[in-house]
Every structure is written in C-alpha cells, then in structure tokens.
Amino acid sequence: xKILLVYPEYPDTFWSFKHALxxxxxKASFPPxxxxxxxxxxxxxxxxxxxxxNTKGLKExxxxxxxxxxxxxMGAQYNSAVEVIERCKSLGKKVVAGGPLFxxxxxxxxxxxxxxxxxxxxxxxxxxKDLDNKITKRIYQTTQFADIKASPTPDYSLINLANYSxxxxxxxxxxxxxxxxxxxxxxxxxxxxxxxTQQVLNxxxxxxxxxxxGNLFFVDDNFIGNKHILKTExxxxxxxxxxxxxxxxxxxxxxxxxxxxxSGLMKLMTQAGFATVFIGIETPQKTSLEECNKVxxxxxxxxxxxxxxxxxxxxxQGGFIVGxxxxxxxxxxxxxxxxxxxxxxxxxxxxxxxxxxxxLYQRLKSEGRILSKMSGDNTDSSxxxxxxxxxxxxxxxxxxxxxxxxxxxxxYERVRHFLKDFEPQVKNKTKLTFNKSMALIKSIFIxxxxxxxxxxxxxxxxxxxxxxxxxxxxxITYSIYGYHFKRVFRKIY
Numbered sequence: 001x002k003i004l005l006v007y008p009e010y011p012d013t014f015w016s017f018k019h020a021l022x023x024x025x026x027k028a029s030f031p032p033x034x035x036x037x038x039x040x041x042x043x044x045x046x047x048x049x050x051x052x053x054n055t056k057g058l059k060e061x062x063x064x065x066x067x068x069x070x071x072x073x074m075g076a077q078y079n080s081a082v083e084v085i086e087r088c089k090s091l092g093k094k095v096v097a098g099g100p101l102f103x104x105x106x107x108x109x110x111x112x113x114x115x116x117x118x119x120x121x122x123x124x125x126x127x128x129k130d131l132d133n134k135i136t137k138r139i140y141q142t143t144q145f146a147d148i149k150a151s152p153t154p155d156y157s158l159i160n161l162a163n164y165s166x167x168x169x170x171x172x173x174x175x176x177x178x179x180x181x182x183x184x185x186x187x188x189x190x191x192x193x194x195x196x197t198q199q200v201l202n203x204x205x206x207x208x209x210x211x212x213x214g215n216l217f218f219v220d221d222n223f224i225g226n227k228h229i230l231k232t233e234x235x236x237x238x239x240x241x242x243x244x245x246x247x248x249x250x251x252x253x254x255x256x257x258x259x260x261x262x263s264g265l266m267k268l269m270t271q272a273g274f275a276t277v278f279i280g281i282e283t284p285q286k287t288s289l290e291e292c293n294k295v296x297x298x299x300x301x302x303x304x305x306x307x308x309x310x311x312x313x314x315x316x317q318g319g320f321i322v323g324x325x326x327x328x329x330x331x332x333x334x335x336x337x338x339x340x341x342x343x344x345x346x347x348x349x350x351x352x353x354x355x356x357x358x359x360l361y362q363r364l365k366s367e368g369r370i371l372s373k374m375s376g377d378n379t380d381s382s383x384x385x386x387x388x389x390x391x392x393x394x395x396x397x398x399x400x401x402x403x404x405x406x407x408x409x410x411x412y413e414r415v416r417h418f419l420k421d422f423e424p425q426v427k428n429k430t431k432l433t434f435n436k437s438m439a440l441i442k443s444i445f446i447x448x449x450x451x452x453x454x455x456x457x458x459x460x461x462x463x464x465x466x467x468x469x470x471x472x473x474x475x476i477t478y479s480i481y482g483y484h485f486k487r488v489f490r491k492i493y
Contacts, residue, residue, distance in 0.1 A: 001046040004066035005039060005158070006088075007032035008073045008080035009053040012488060014348045014379040017165065019484035023439040023446070026165040028054035033168040033219060034072045034099050034120075036154035041124050050158040053080060063091050072099030075355075075376025085111060096127070103187060104356045105373060106139065115139045118187075119173075121146035145189045148173055149196050153203050156210055166215035166252075169203050171195055171234065175222045177256065178359070179280070180292045181321070184221045186357035192225025197237045204241060208248055214435075218253035223277075224265065231265055238272040250428040252276035256296045260305035266312035270425035277309065278317040278346075284338045285331055288324035292360070306342045310418070313425030318344040319378075322398055323352035325388040332397035336404035343418030345478050346485075349401055350378035351394065354385050379488055402492045406485050408453035412460050415478045419464060419471050430473050440476050447483055 010016045010028075017029045032052055039048055049065070051058050063069065069088045073081040078101060088095050089111050097109060098116040106115045114136060116123045123140040130136045148170075161167065174189040175182075207216070224230060242249065251274040259266065259277065269277075281302060282294055289297050309316050320339070322331055339347045353374040354361040364370050364385050374384040387394050404410055424430055447457045457479050464475035 001043070002065055002067045003039075003042060003046055003048045003070055004062055004068070005032075005035045005048060005050040005070045005072075006058060006084055007035055007050070007052040007054065008071065008077040008084055010074075010077055011079070011377060011380075013076055013377045014485070014488055016488075017481075017484055019487045020480045021165060023442045023480050024165055024435050025438065027056075027163040028052065029165050030168050030217060031156070031159055031161075031164050032072065033154055033170065035070070036156055036158060037151065038070060038072065038098070038120050038124065039155040039158055040152035041120055043128070048155075048158065052159065052163075053084070055160070055163040058084065058087070060091065063088055063093055066093060069093050069095045071095060071097045073097075073101040074099070075101050075104065075374065077101060078373075078376060085109065098123070100187065101376075103141075104183065108373070113138070115141075117141040118143075119146040121148065121151050145174070145191075145193060148193050149199065151195065151199070153199070153206055156207055156212070161207070161210055161212045166217050167207050167212050167249075168217050168219050169200065169207070170219050171200055171223065172220045172225055174225065175256075176225055177222070177294075177296055179282075179294050180360045180363070181352060181354065181358055183355040183357040188221070192222065194226055194229060194234075197233045200234060201237060201241055204249070208245060213248040214250065216249040216251055218251060221254055222256050223253040224255045224259055224262075227262065227265060231268060235265075235268040235272050239268070242273050247273060247428060249273055250275050250426055252278070254278040254280075257281070257300070257302065257305050258296050260308040263308075263312065266309065266314060270313050273426055273428065274314060275424060275426040275429040276315045276317060278319065279306070279309070280319040281306070281338075281342075281344075282319065282321045283324060283327070283331070284334050285324070285327060287326040288331075291324050291326045292321075303338065303342055306344065310343065310422060313423055315422075315424070315429075316342070316344055317346040318342070318348070320347055320349035321352050322349065322401065323383060323385075323387045323389065323394055327389060329389075329393075332400045332404075335401050336410075339405050340410060340414050340417070343414060343422075345415055345418060346481060347405055348378055349398075349405075351381060351383040351398055352385060352387065353378075353383050360385075381492060399492045402489045406482065406489055408456045408482075408486075411482045411485075412453070412456035412479075415475065415482070416460060416463060419468060419475060419478075422471065422474075424471065424474070430470055432473055436473050436476070439480060440473075443476055443480055443483075447479055451483065453482070453486070 094113040096114045097112045103117040122142045127140050172194045174192050175184050369386040371384050375382050464472045
C-alpha cells in the first residue's frame with residue numbers, strides 16, 4: 001500500500017502564531033503528532049508520505065501516487081479538511097479520516113469512505129485487518145480507551161523538524177475533572193492514562209537523534225493528572241536525561257490550577273526544563289465557575305495561585321471565557337482587571353461554545369439553545385449557542401476585553417508588570433541563540449520601525465536591556481507575541 005497522510009491547514013488563530021513565525025523563520029508551530037503516531041501503527045512495509053498543509057502545498061501528483069488518503073484534524077481545521085476531502089474524491093481516491101474533528105461530528109462527512117474514530121490504537125488495527133480481508137466497513141468506533149503504554153513512538157522521520165518552532169510529545173490522556181463546556185472526558189475519559197517513563201525517554205531520544213532541539217510541547221490536557229508517578233518517576237528521569245544531553249529542550253504543557261498547591265512538583269518541573277504552563281482560568285466570577293463545574297478553580301484566590309506558579313519560575317498562559325449564563329454585566333471589566341493584574345501575557349479569551357460531545361451541548365440542546373457547529377477557533381468572536389446575555393452586548397463586551405488586554409499600552413504594561421519580578425528557572429528560556437538574535441533584528445525593523453505600537457516596544461526594549469538584562473530575550477519574545485495577537489484580533493479592533 002501507498003498511504004498519503006494529510007494534515008489540513010490551520011486558519012489564522014491564537015495558537016497558530018502565524019504572525020510570530022516569520023520572526024524565527026519557521027513555517028508552523030507544531031507538527032501533526034496524531035498522524036505521526038498513525039504512521040507508526042501502519043504495516044512497516046507500506047510506503048507513506050506526510051503532507052502538512054501548514055508547511056507545504058498538496059500537489060495532484062501526491063494524491064495520485066497514493067492508494068489511500070489518511071486525514072486527521074482538529075475542529076479549527078474544518079474548512080481545510082473539507083477542501084482536501086473534495087479534492088481527493090474528485091481524483092477518485094479513497095479517504096480515511098480520524099482525529100478529534102471527525103470523532104466529534106462524523107455525520108457531517110458523508111463523502112469520507114472510512115471513518116476511523118476515537119483512539120487509533122484501538123480502531124485503526126480493526127480497519128487494517130478488514131482491509132487485508134477486503135471486508136471494510138465505513139465506521140470504526142469504540143467506547144473503550146486505549147492502553148497508551150502500547151502506543152508506538154511517533155514517526156518523526158516523515159517531517160522536516162526545521163519547519164516547526166516547537167516539537168510535540170504526549171505523556172498522558174484524559175482528565176480527572178469534568179468541566180461542563182469541555183469534551184475531553186467524553187473523548188479521552190476521566191482517568192489519567194499515562195505512558196511509561198521509558199516510552200517518553202525513547203520518544204525524546206528519537207526527536208533528539210533526528211536533530212530536534214528547542215521548544216517541546218507536552219500536549220497532555222492535564223499533565224499533572226497523576227502527580228505521584230510524575231514526581232517519583234517521570235520528572236526525575238527527565239532531569240537526568242536532560243542533564244546527560246546538555247539540556248536540548250525547553251518544555252511547556254497544560255495543567256490545572258492546583259499545580260500552584262504543590263511547590264515540590266513545580267520545583268521538579270523547572271529542574272526538568274518546564275518553563276511554561278497553560279492553565280484554564282476561565283473566569284474570575286464565582287457563580288460562573290460553579291455553573292460550568294470548574295471545581296478545581298473554586299474556593300481559591302486565582303490571582304494568588306497564578307502568582308505562585310510564576311514565582312516558581314514558570315510562565316503561566318491562560319484560557320478565559322465570557323458568555324456564561326451567570327456572567328454579570330461587569331464581567332468584561334473583571335476579565336481585563338484579572339488578566340492585567342495576573343501578568344498572564346498569552347491570554348486566550350473567547351466566547352462560550354459547546355462542543356458536540358460536551359455536557360454543555362447536551363444541556364443547551366435540551367433548552368433549544370444550540371445554533372450551529374462551533375468553528376473550533378476560540379478567538380474568532382463566534383459562538384454556537386444562544387447566550388442568556390444579549391448577543392450584541394456579549395460581542396461588544398468581548399471586543400472591549402480584547403482591546404483592554406491587547407492594545408499597545410495595556411499589553412506592554414502587562415509584560416513589564418510580569419517581567420519586573422519574574423525569575424525564570426529554565427536557563428534555555430533566556431539564553432540568546434542565533435534564532436533569537438535574528439528574531440531580535442527582525443523585531444527592531446518590523447515592530448520598532450513600522451508598527452504603530454513602536455513607542456511601547458522601545459520603552460520595553462530599553463527598560464529590560466538596562467534594568468533586567470537577563471530577561472531581555474523574554475521581553476523581545478513577548479513583543480513578538482503581542483504583534484501576533486494584535487493581528488489575530490484585527491477584525492475586533
């Protein structure tokens with residue numbers, strides 16, 4: 001068999017970092033980890049190619065070469081996925097699709113020949129067996145969860161690592177919490193299923209052997225779902241591996257806010273090389289936290305929790321939502337004040353949406369409040385629900401928040417507020433490399449000369465250079481982030 005694996009293009013979103021990538025001469029932020037894993041599950045003697053539309057175009061000769069086209073995608077890639085499917089079908093090729101987009105809404109893809117849903121470690125072997133016996137079905141799905149200790153090492157040899165600003169790896173799947181608006185537990189379960197420490201080290205070694213270094217993202221939805229094994233096995237092993245290889249990576253991941261309650265865990269994470277963590281804050285309004293069952297965020301001072309993580313030397317990125325039923329009219333002002341005071345530079349804020357497999361979707365559908373399919377882009381000011389708040393008021397308030405945190409003055413004030421006392425513990429984060437030097441030069445020309453926020457850029461530039469020279473590379477990095485965020489939200493300004 002000849003298999004073409006295709007990863008659809010991402011639109012211009014918060015996490016695409018498209019406007020920041022040109023500063024570091026990269027084509028995409030993250031590699032298609034799902035397809036790299038699927039490739040490793042295919043028979044070893046099959047030929048395979050991978051086309052990531054975020055780094056290169058899909059040519060007709062590539063499609064004609066293949067016996068089957070395998071597509072995997074996230075929700076935000078919907079439009080590109082549809083285009084790829086239509087193009088492949090027009091050339092008479094059979095399409096096999098899986099991943100979150102198709103598992104969520106497979107009914108919307110009538111022209112796909114085979115839908116291999118849920119976790120590929122379970123459903124793909126079933127499809128391959130039927131394919132070998134020439135008795136394939138259209139849909140392969142399961143309610144079981146895979147033992148990811150049997151998951152193979154992703155086939156990173158299929159891509160050019162130099163195209164990506166970060167590499168990706170997965171340690172666990174599942175989340176112990178059950179937030180109403182989230183579909184993770186429906187897709188991956190409550191229990192935190194983990195890979196063995198040796199698996200993780202093997203995957204790291206594989207990326208390292210292929211010339212990988214720099215930023216590496218642990219894509220877990222909640223990295224700290226099993227703290228005991230993390231503290232006693234994985235992190236100590238990571239520390240040793242990193243030291244033995246001269247610390248080639250800087251890690252980032254996602255975690256729940258209770259990370260702030262465990263100083264020992266945070267210390268181990270920084271020793272291992274973790275410099276950044278994304279935390280779902282959602283809202284400072286207690287009634288809205290109760291509404292969405294965000295139990296881990298309740299009964300705590302969220303600002304203090306964020307500050308504890310920052311004081312441990314870990315940058316906090318945050319997710320925020322407006323449009324809960326219990327949101328009061330002053331929620332927009334509260335969100336601005338919280339983000340500015342917390343010093344969260346990368347604050348992803350969107351309108352409340354209901355993924356198809358979430359409990360929120362079930363509740364709102366019973367109330368007749370579902371409008372359409374969600375876009376999958378948390379920052380395009382769209383929603384697929386009918387909110388309790390007047391829609392015009394909600395969208396106007398959302399625009400107010402975006403201007404209040406990403407306009408030049410408030411954004412650069414927040415960066416300076418954060419950097420004033422921040423002491424990063426991961427040296428790689430502040431080390432001046434060739435790529436960072438080139439990004440600095442480009443930032444001087446693109447932001448320092450031609451951008452309308454240049455006066456704020458220069459104020460931060462000279463303040464950090466003379467007052468806090470150790471974190472000067474971070475100041476430039478965040479200036480570039482601000483450039484990207486402003487352009488992502490340009491339709492709102």
